[in-house]
Amino acid sequence: xxxxxxxxxxxxxxxxxxxxxxxxxxxxxxxxxxxxxxxxxxxxxxxxxxxxxxxxxxxxxxxxxxxxxxxxxxxxxxxxxxxxxxxxxxxxxxxxxxxxxxxxxxxxxxxxxxxxxxxxxxxxxxxxxxxxxxxxxxxxxxxxxxxxxxxxxxxxxxxxxxxxxxxxxxxxxxxxxxxxxxxxxxxxx
Numbered sequence: 001x002x003x004x005x006x007x008x009x010x011x012x013x014x015x016x017x018x019x020x021x022x023x024x025x026x027x028x029x030x031x032x033x034x035x036x037x038x039x040x041x042x043x044x045x046x047x048x049x050x051x052x053x054x055x056x057x058x059x060x061x062x063x064x065x066x067x068x069x070x071x072x073x074x075x076x077x078x079x080x081x082x083x084x085x086x087x088x089x090x091x092x093x094x095x096x097x098x099x100x101x102x103x104x105x106x107x108x109x110x111x112x113x114x115x116x117x118x119x120x121x122x123x124x125x126x127x128x129x130x131x132x133x134x135x136x137x138x139x140x141x142x143x144x145x146x147x148x149x150x151x152x153x154x155x156x157x158x159x160x161x162x163x164x165x166x167x168x169x170x171x172x173x174x175x176x177x178x179x180x181x182x183x184x185x186x187x188x189x
Contacts, residue, residue, distance in 0.1 A: 055077055056075060056076075056078070057075075058072065058083070058084045059146075060088055060147045061150075062101040064102070067188070068142050068187045070150075073087040080151065081151045082113075084147050086111065088103065091103060104139045104143060105140050106131075106133040106134050109125065111126075112125060116153055119155030120155045120158060122160060123148070124161075124163060125161050135166055135175075138169045138184075138187075141159075141184075145184060146188070157178075158178050159179070165177060170183045171186060171187055
């Protein structure tokens with residue numbers, strides 16, 4: 001019987017304590033004064049490190065009237081090929097739209113992985129209709145290849161879908177396993 005009273009007492013104490021709140025409740029967002037933000041979250045340096053986040057502009061290639069045109073996007077520094085290519089997935093911004101720039105990158109395209117070895121970018125895409133549509137559209141392939149080249153893939157791009165190498169279409173209408181930026185020079189403004 002004594003054990004039952006102890007267990008009931010502990011249970012009742014737990015219920016009473018759990019109903020108390022040490023944090024006042026509010027019905028909406030609350031502004032927190034800068035000096036009360038904990039853990040250095042507003043510092044210019046990343047908490048726990050001595051480095052600060054740096055940003056850089058990277059060229060991305062968009063399309064105007066069927067021609068490839070360079071635009072600039074902001075990414076973290078140093079610029080990585082994957083960061084530049086992910087910018088192509090974000091669609092055009094207001095400034096680019098006002099300049100009549102568009103993207104031929106298919107909606108729903110997903111980049112699984114980008115690796116660069118000896119200047120060649122291997123772009124591994126998720127299996128989808130979007131991935132196959134990309135590889136059959138030379139202007140869209142050009143956007144990827146020239147953007148990757150501008151970010152450091154100096155020796156071209158090899159495409160894969162779910163790890164299986166794929167040929168991509170170049171402006172001449174042929175498909176090739178390894179695509180180079182020079183193959184798109186006649187499409188660049």
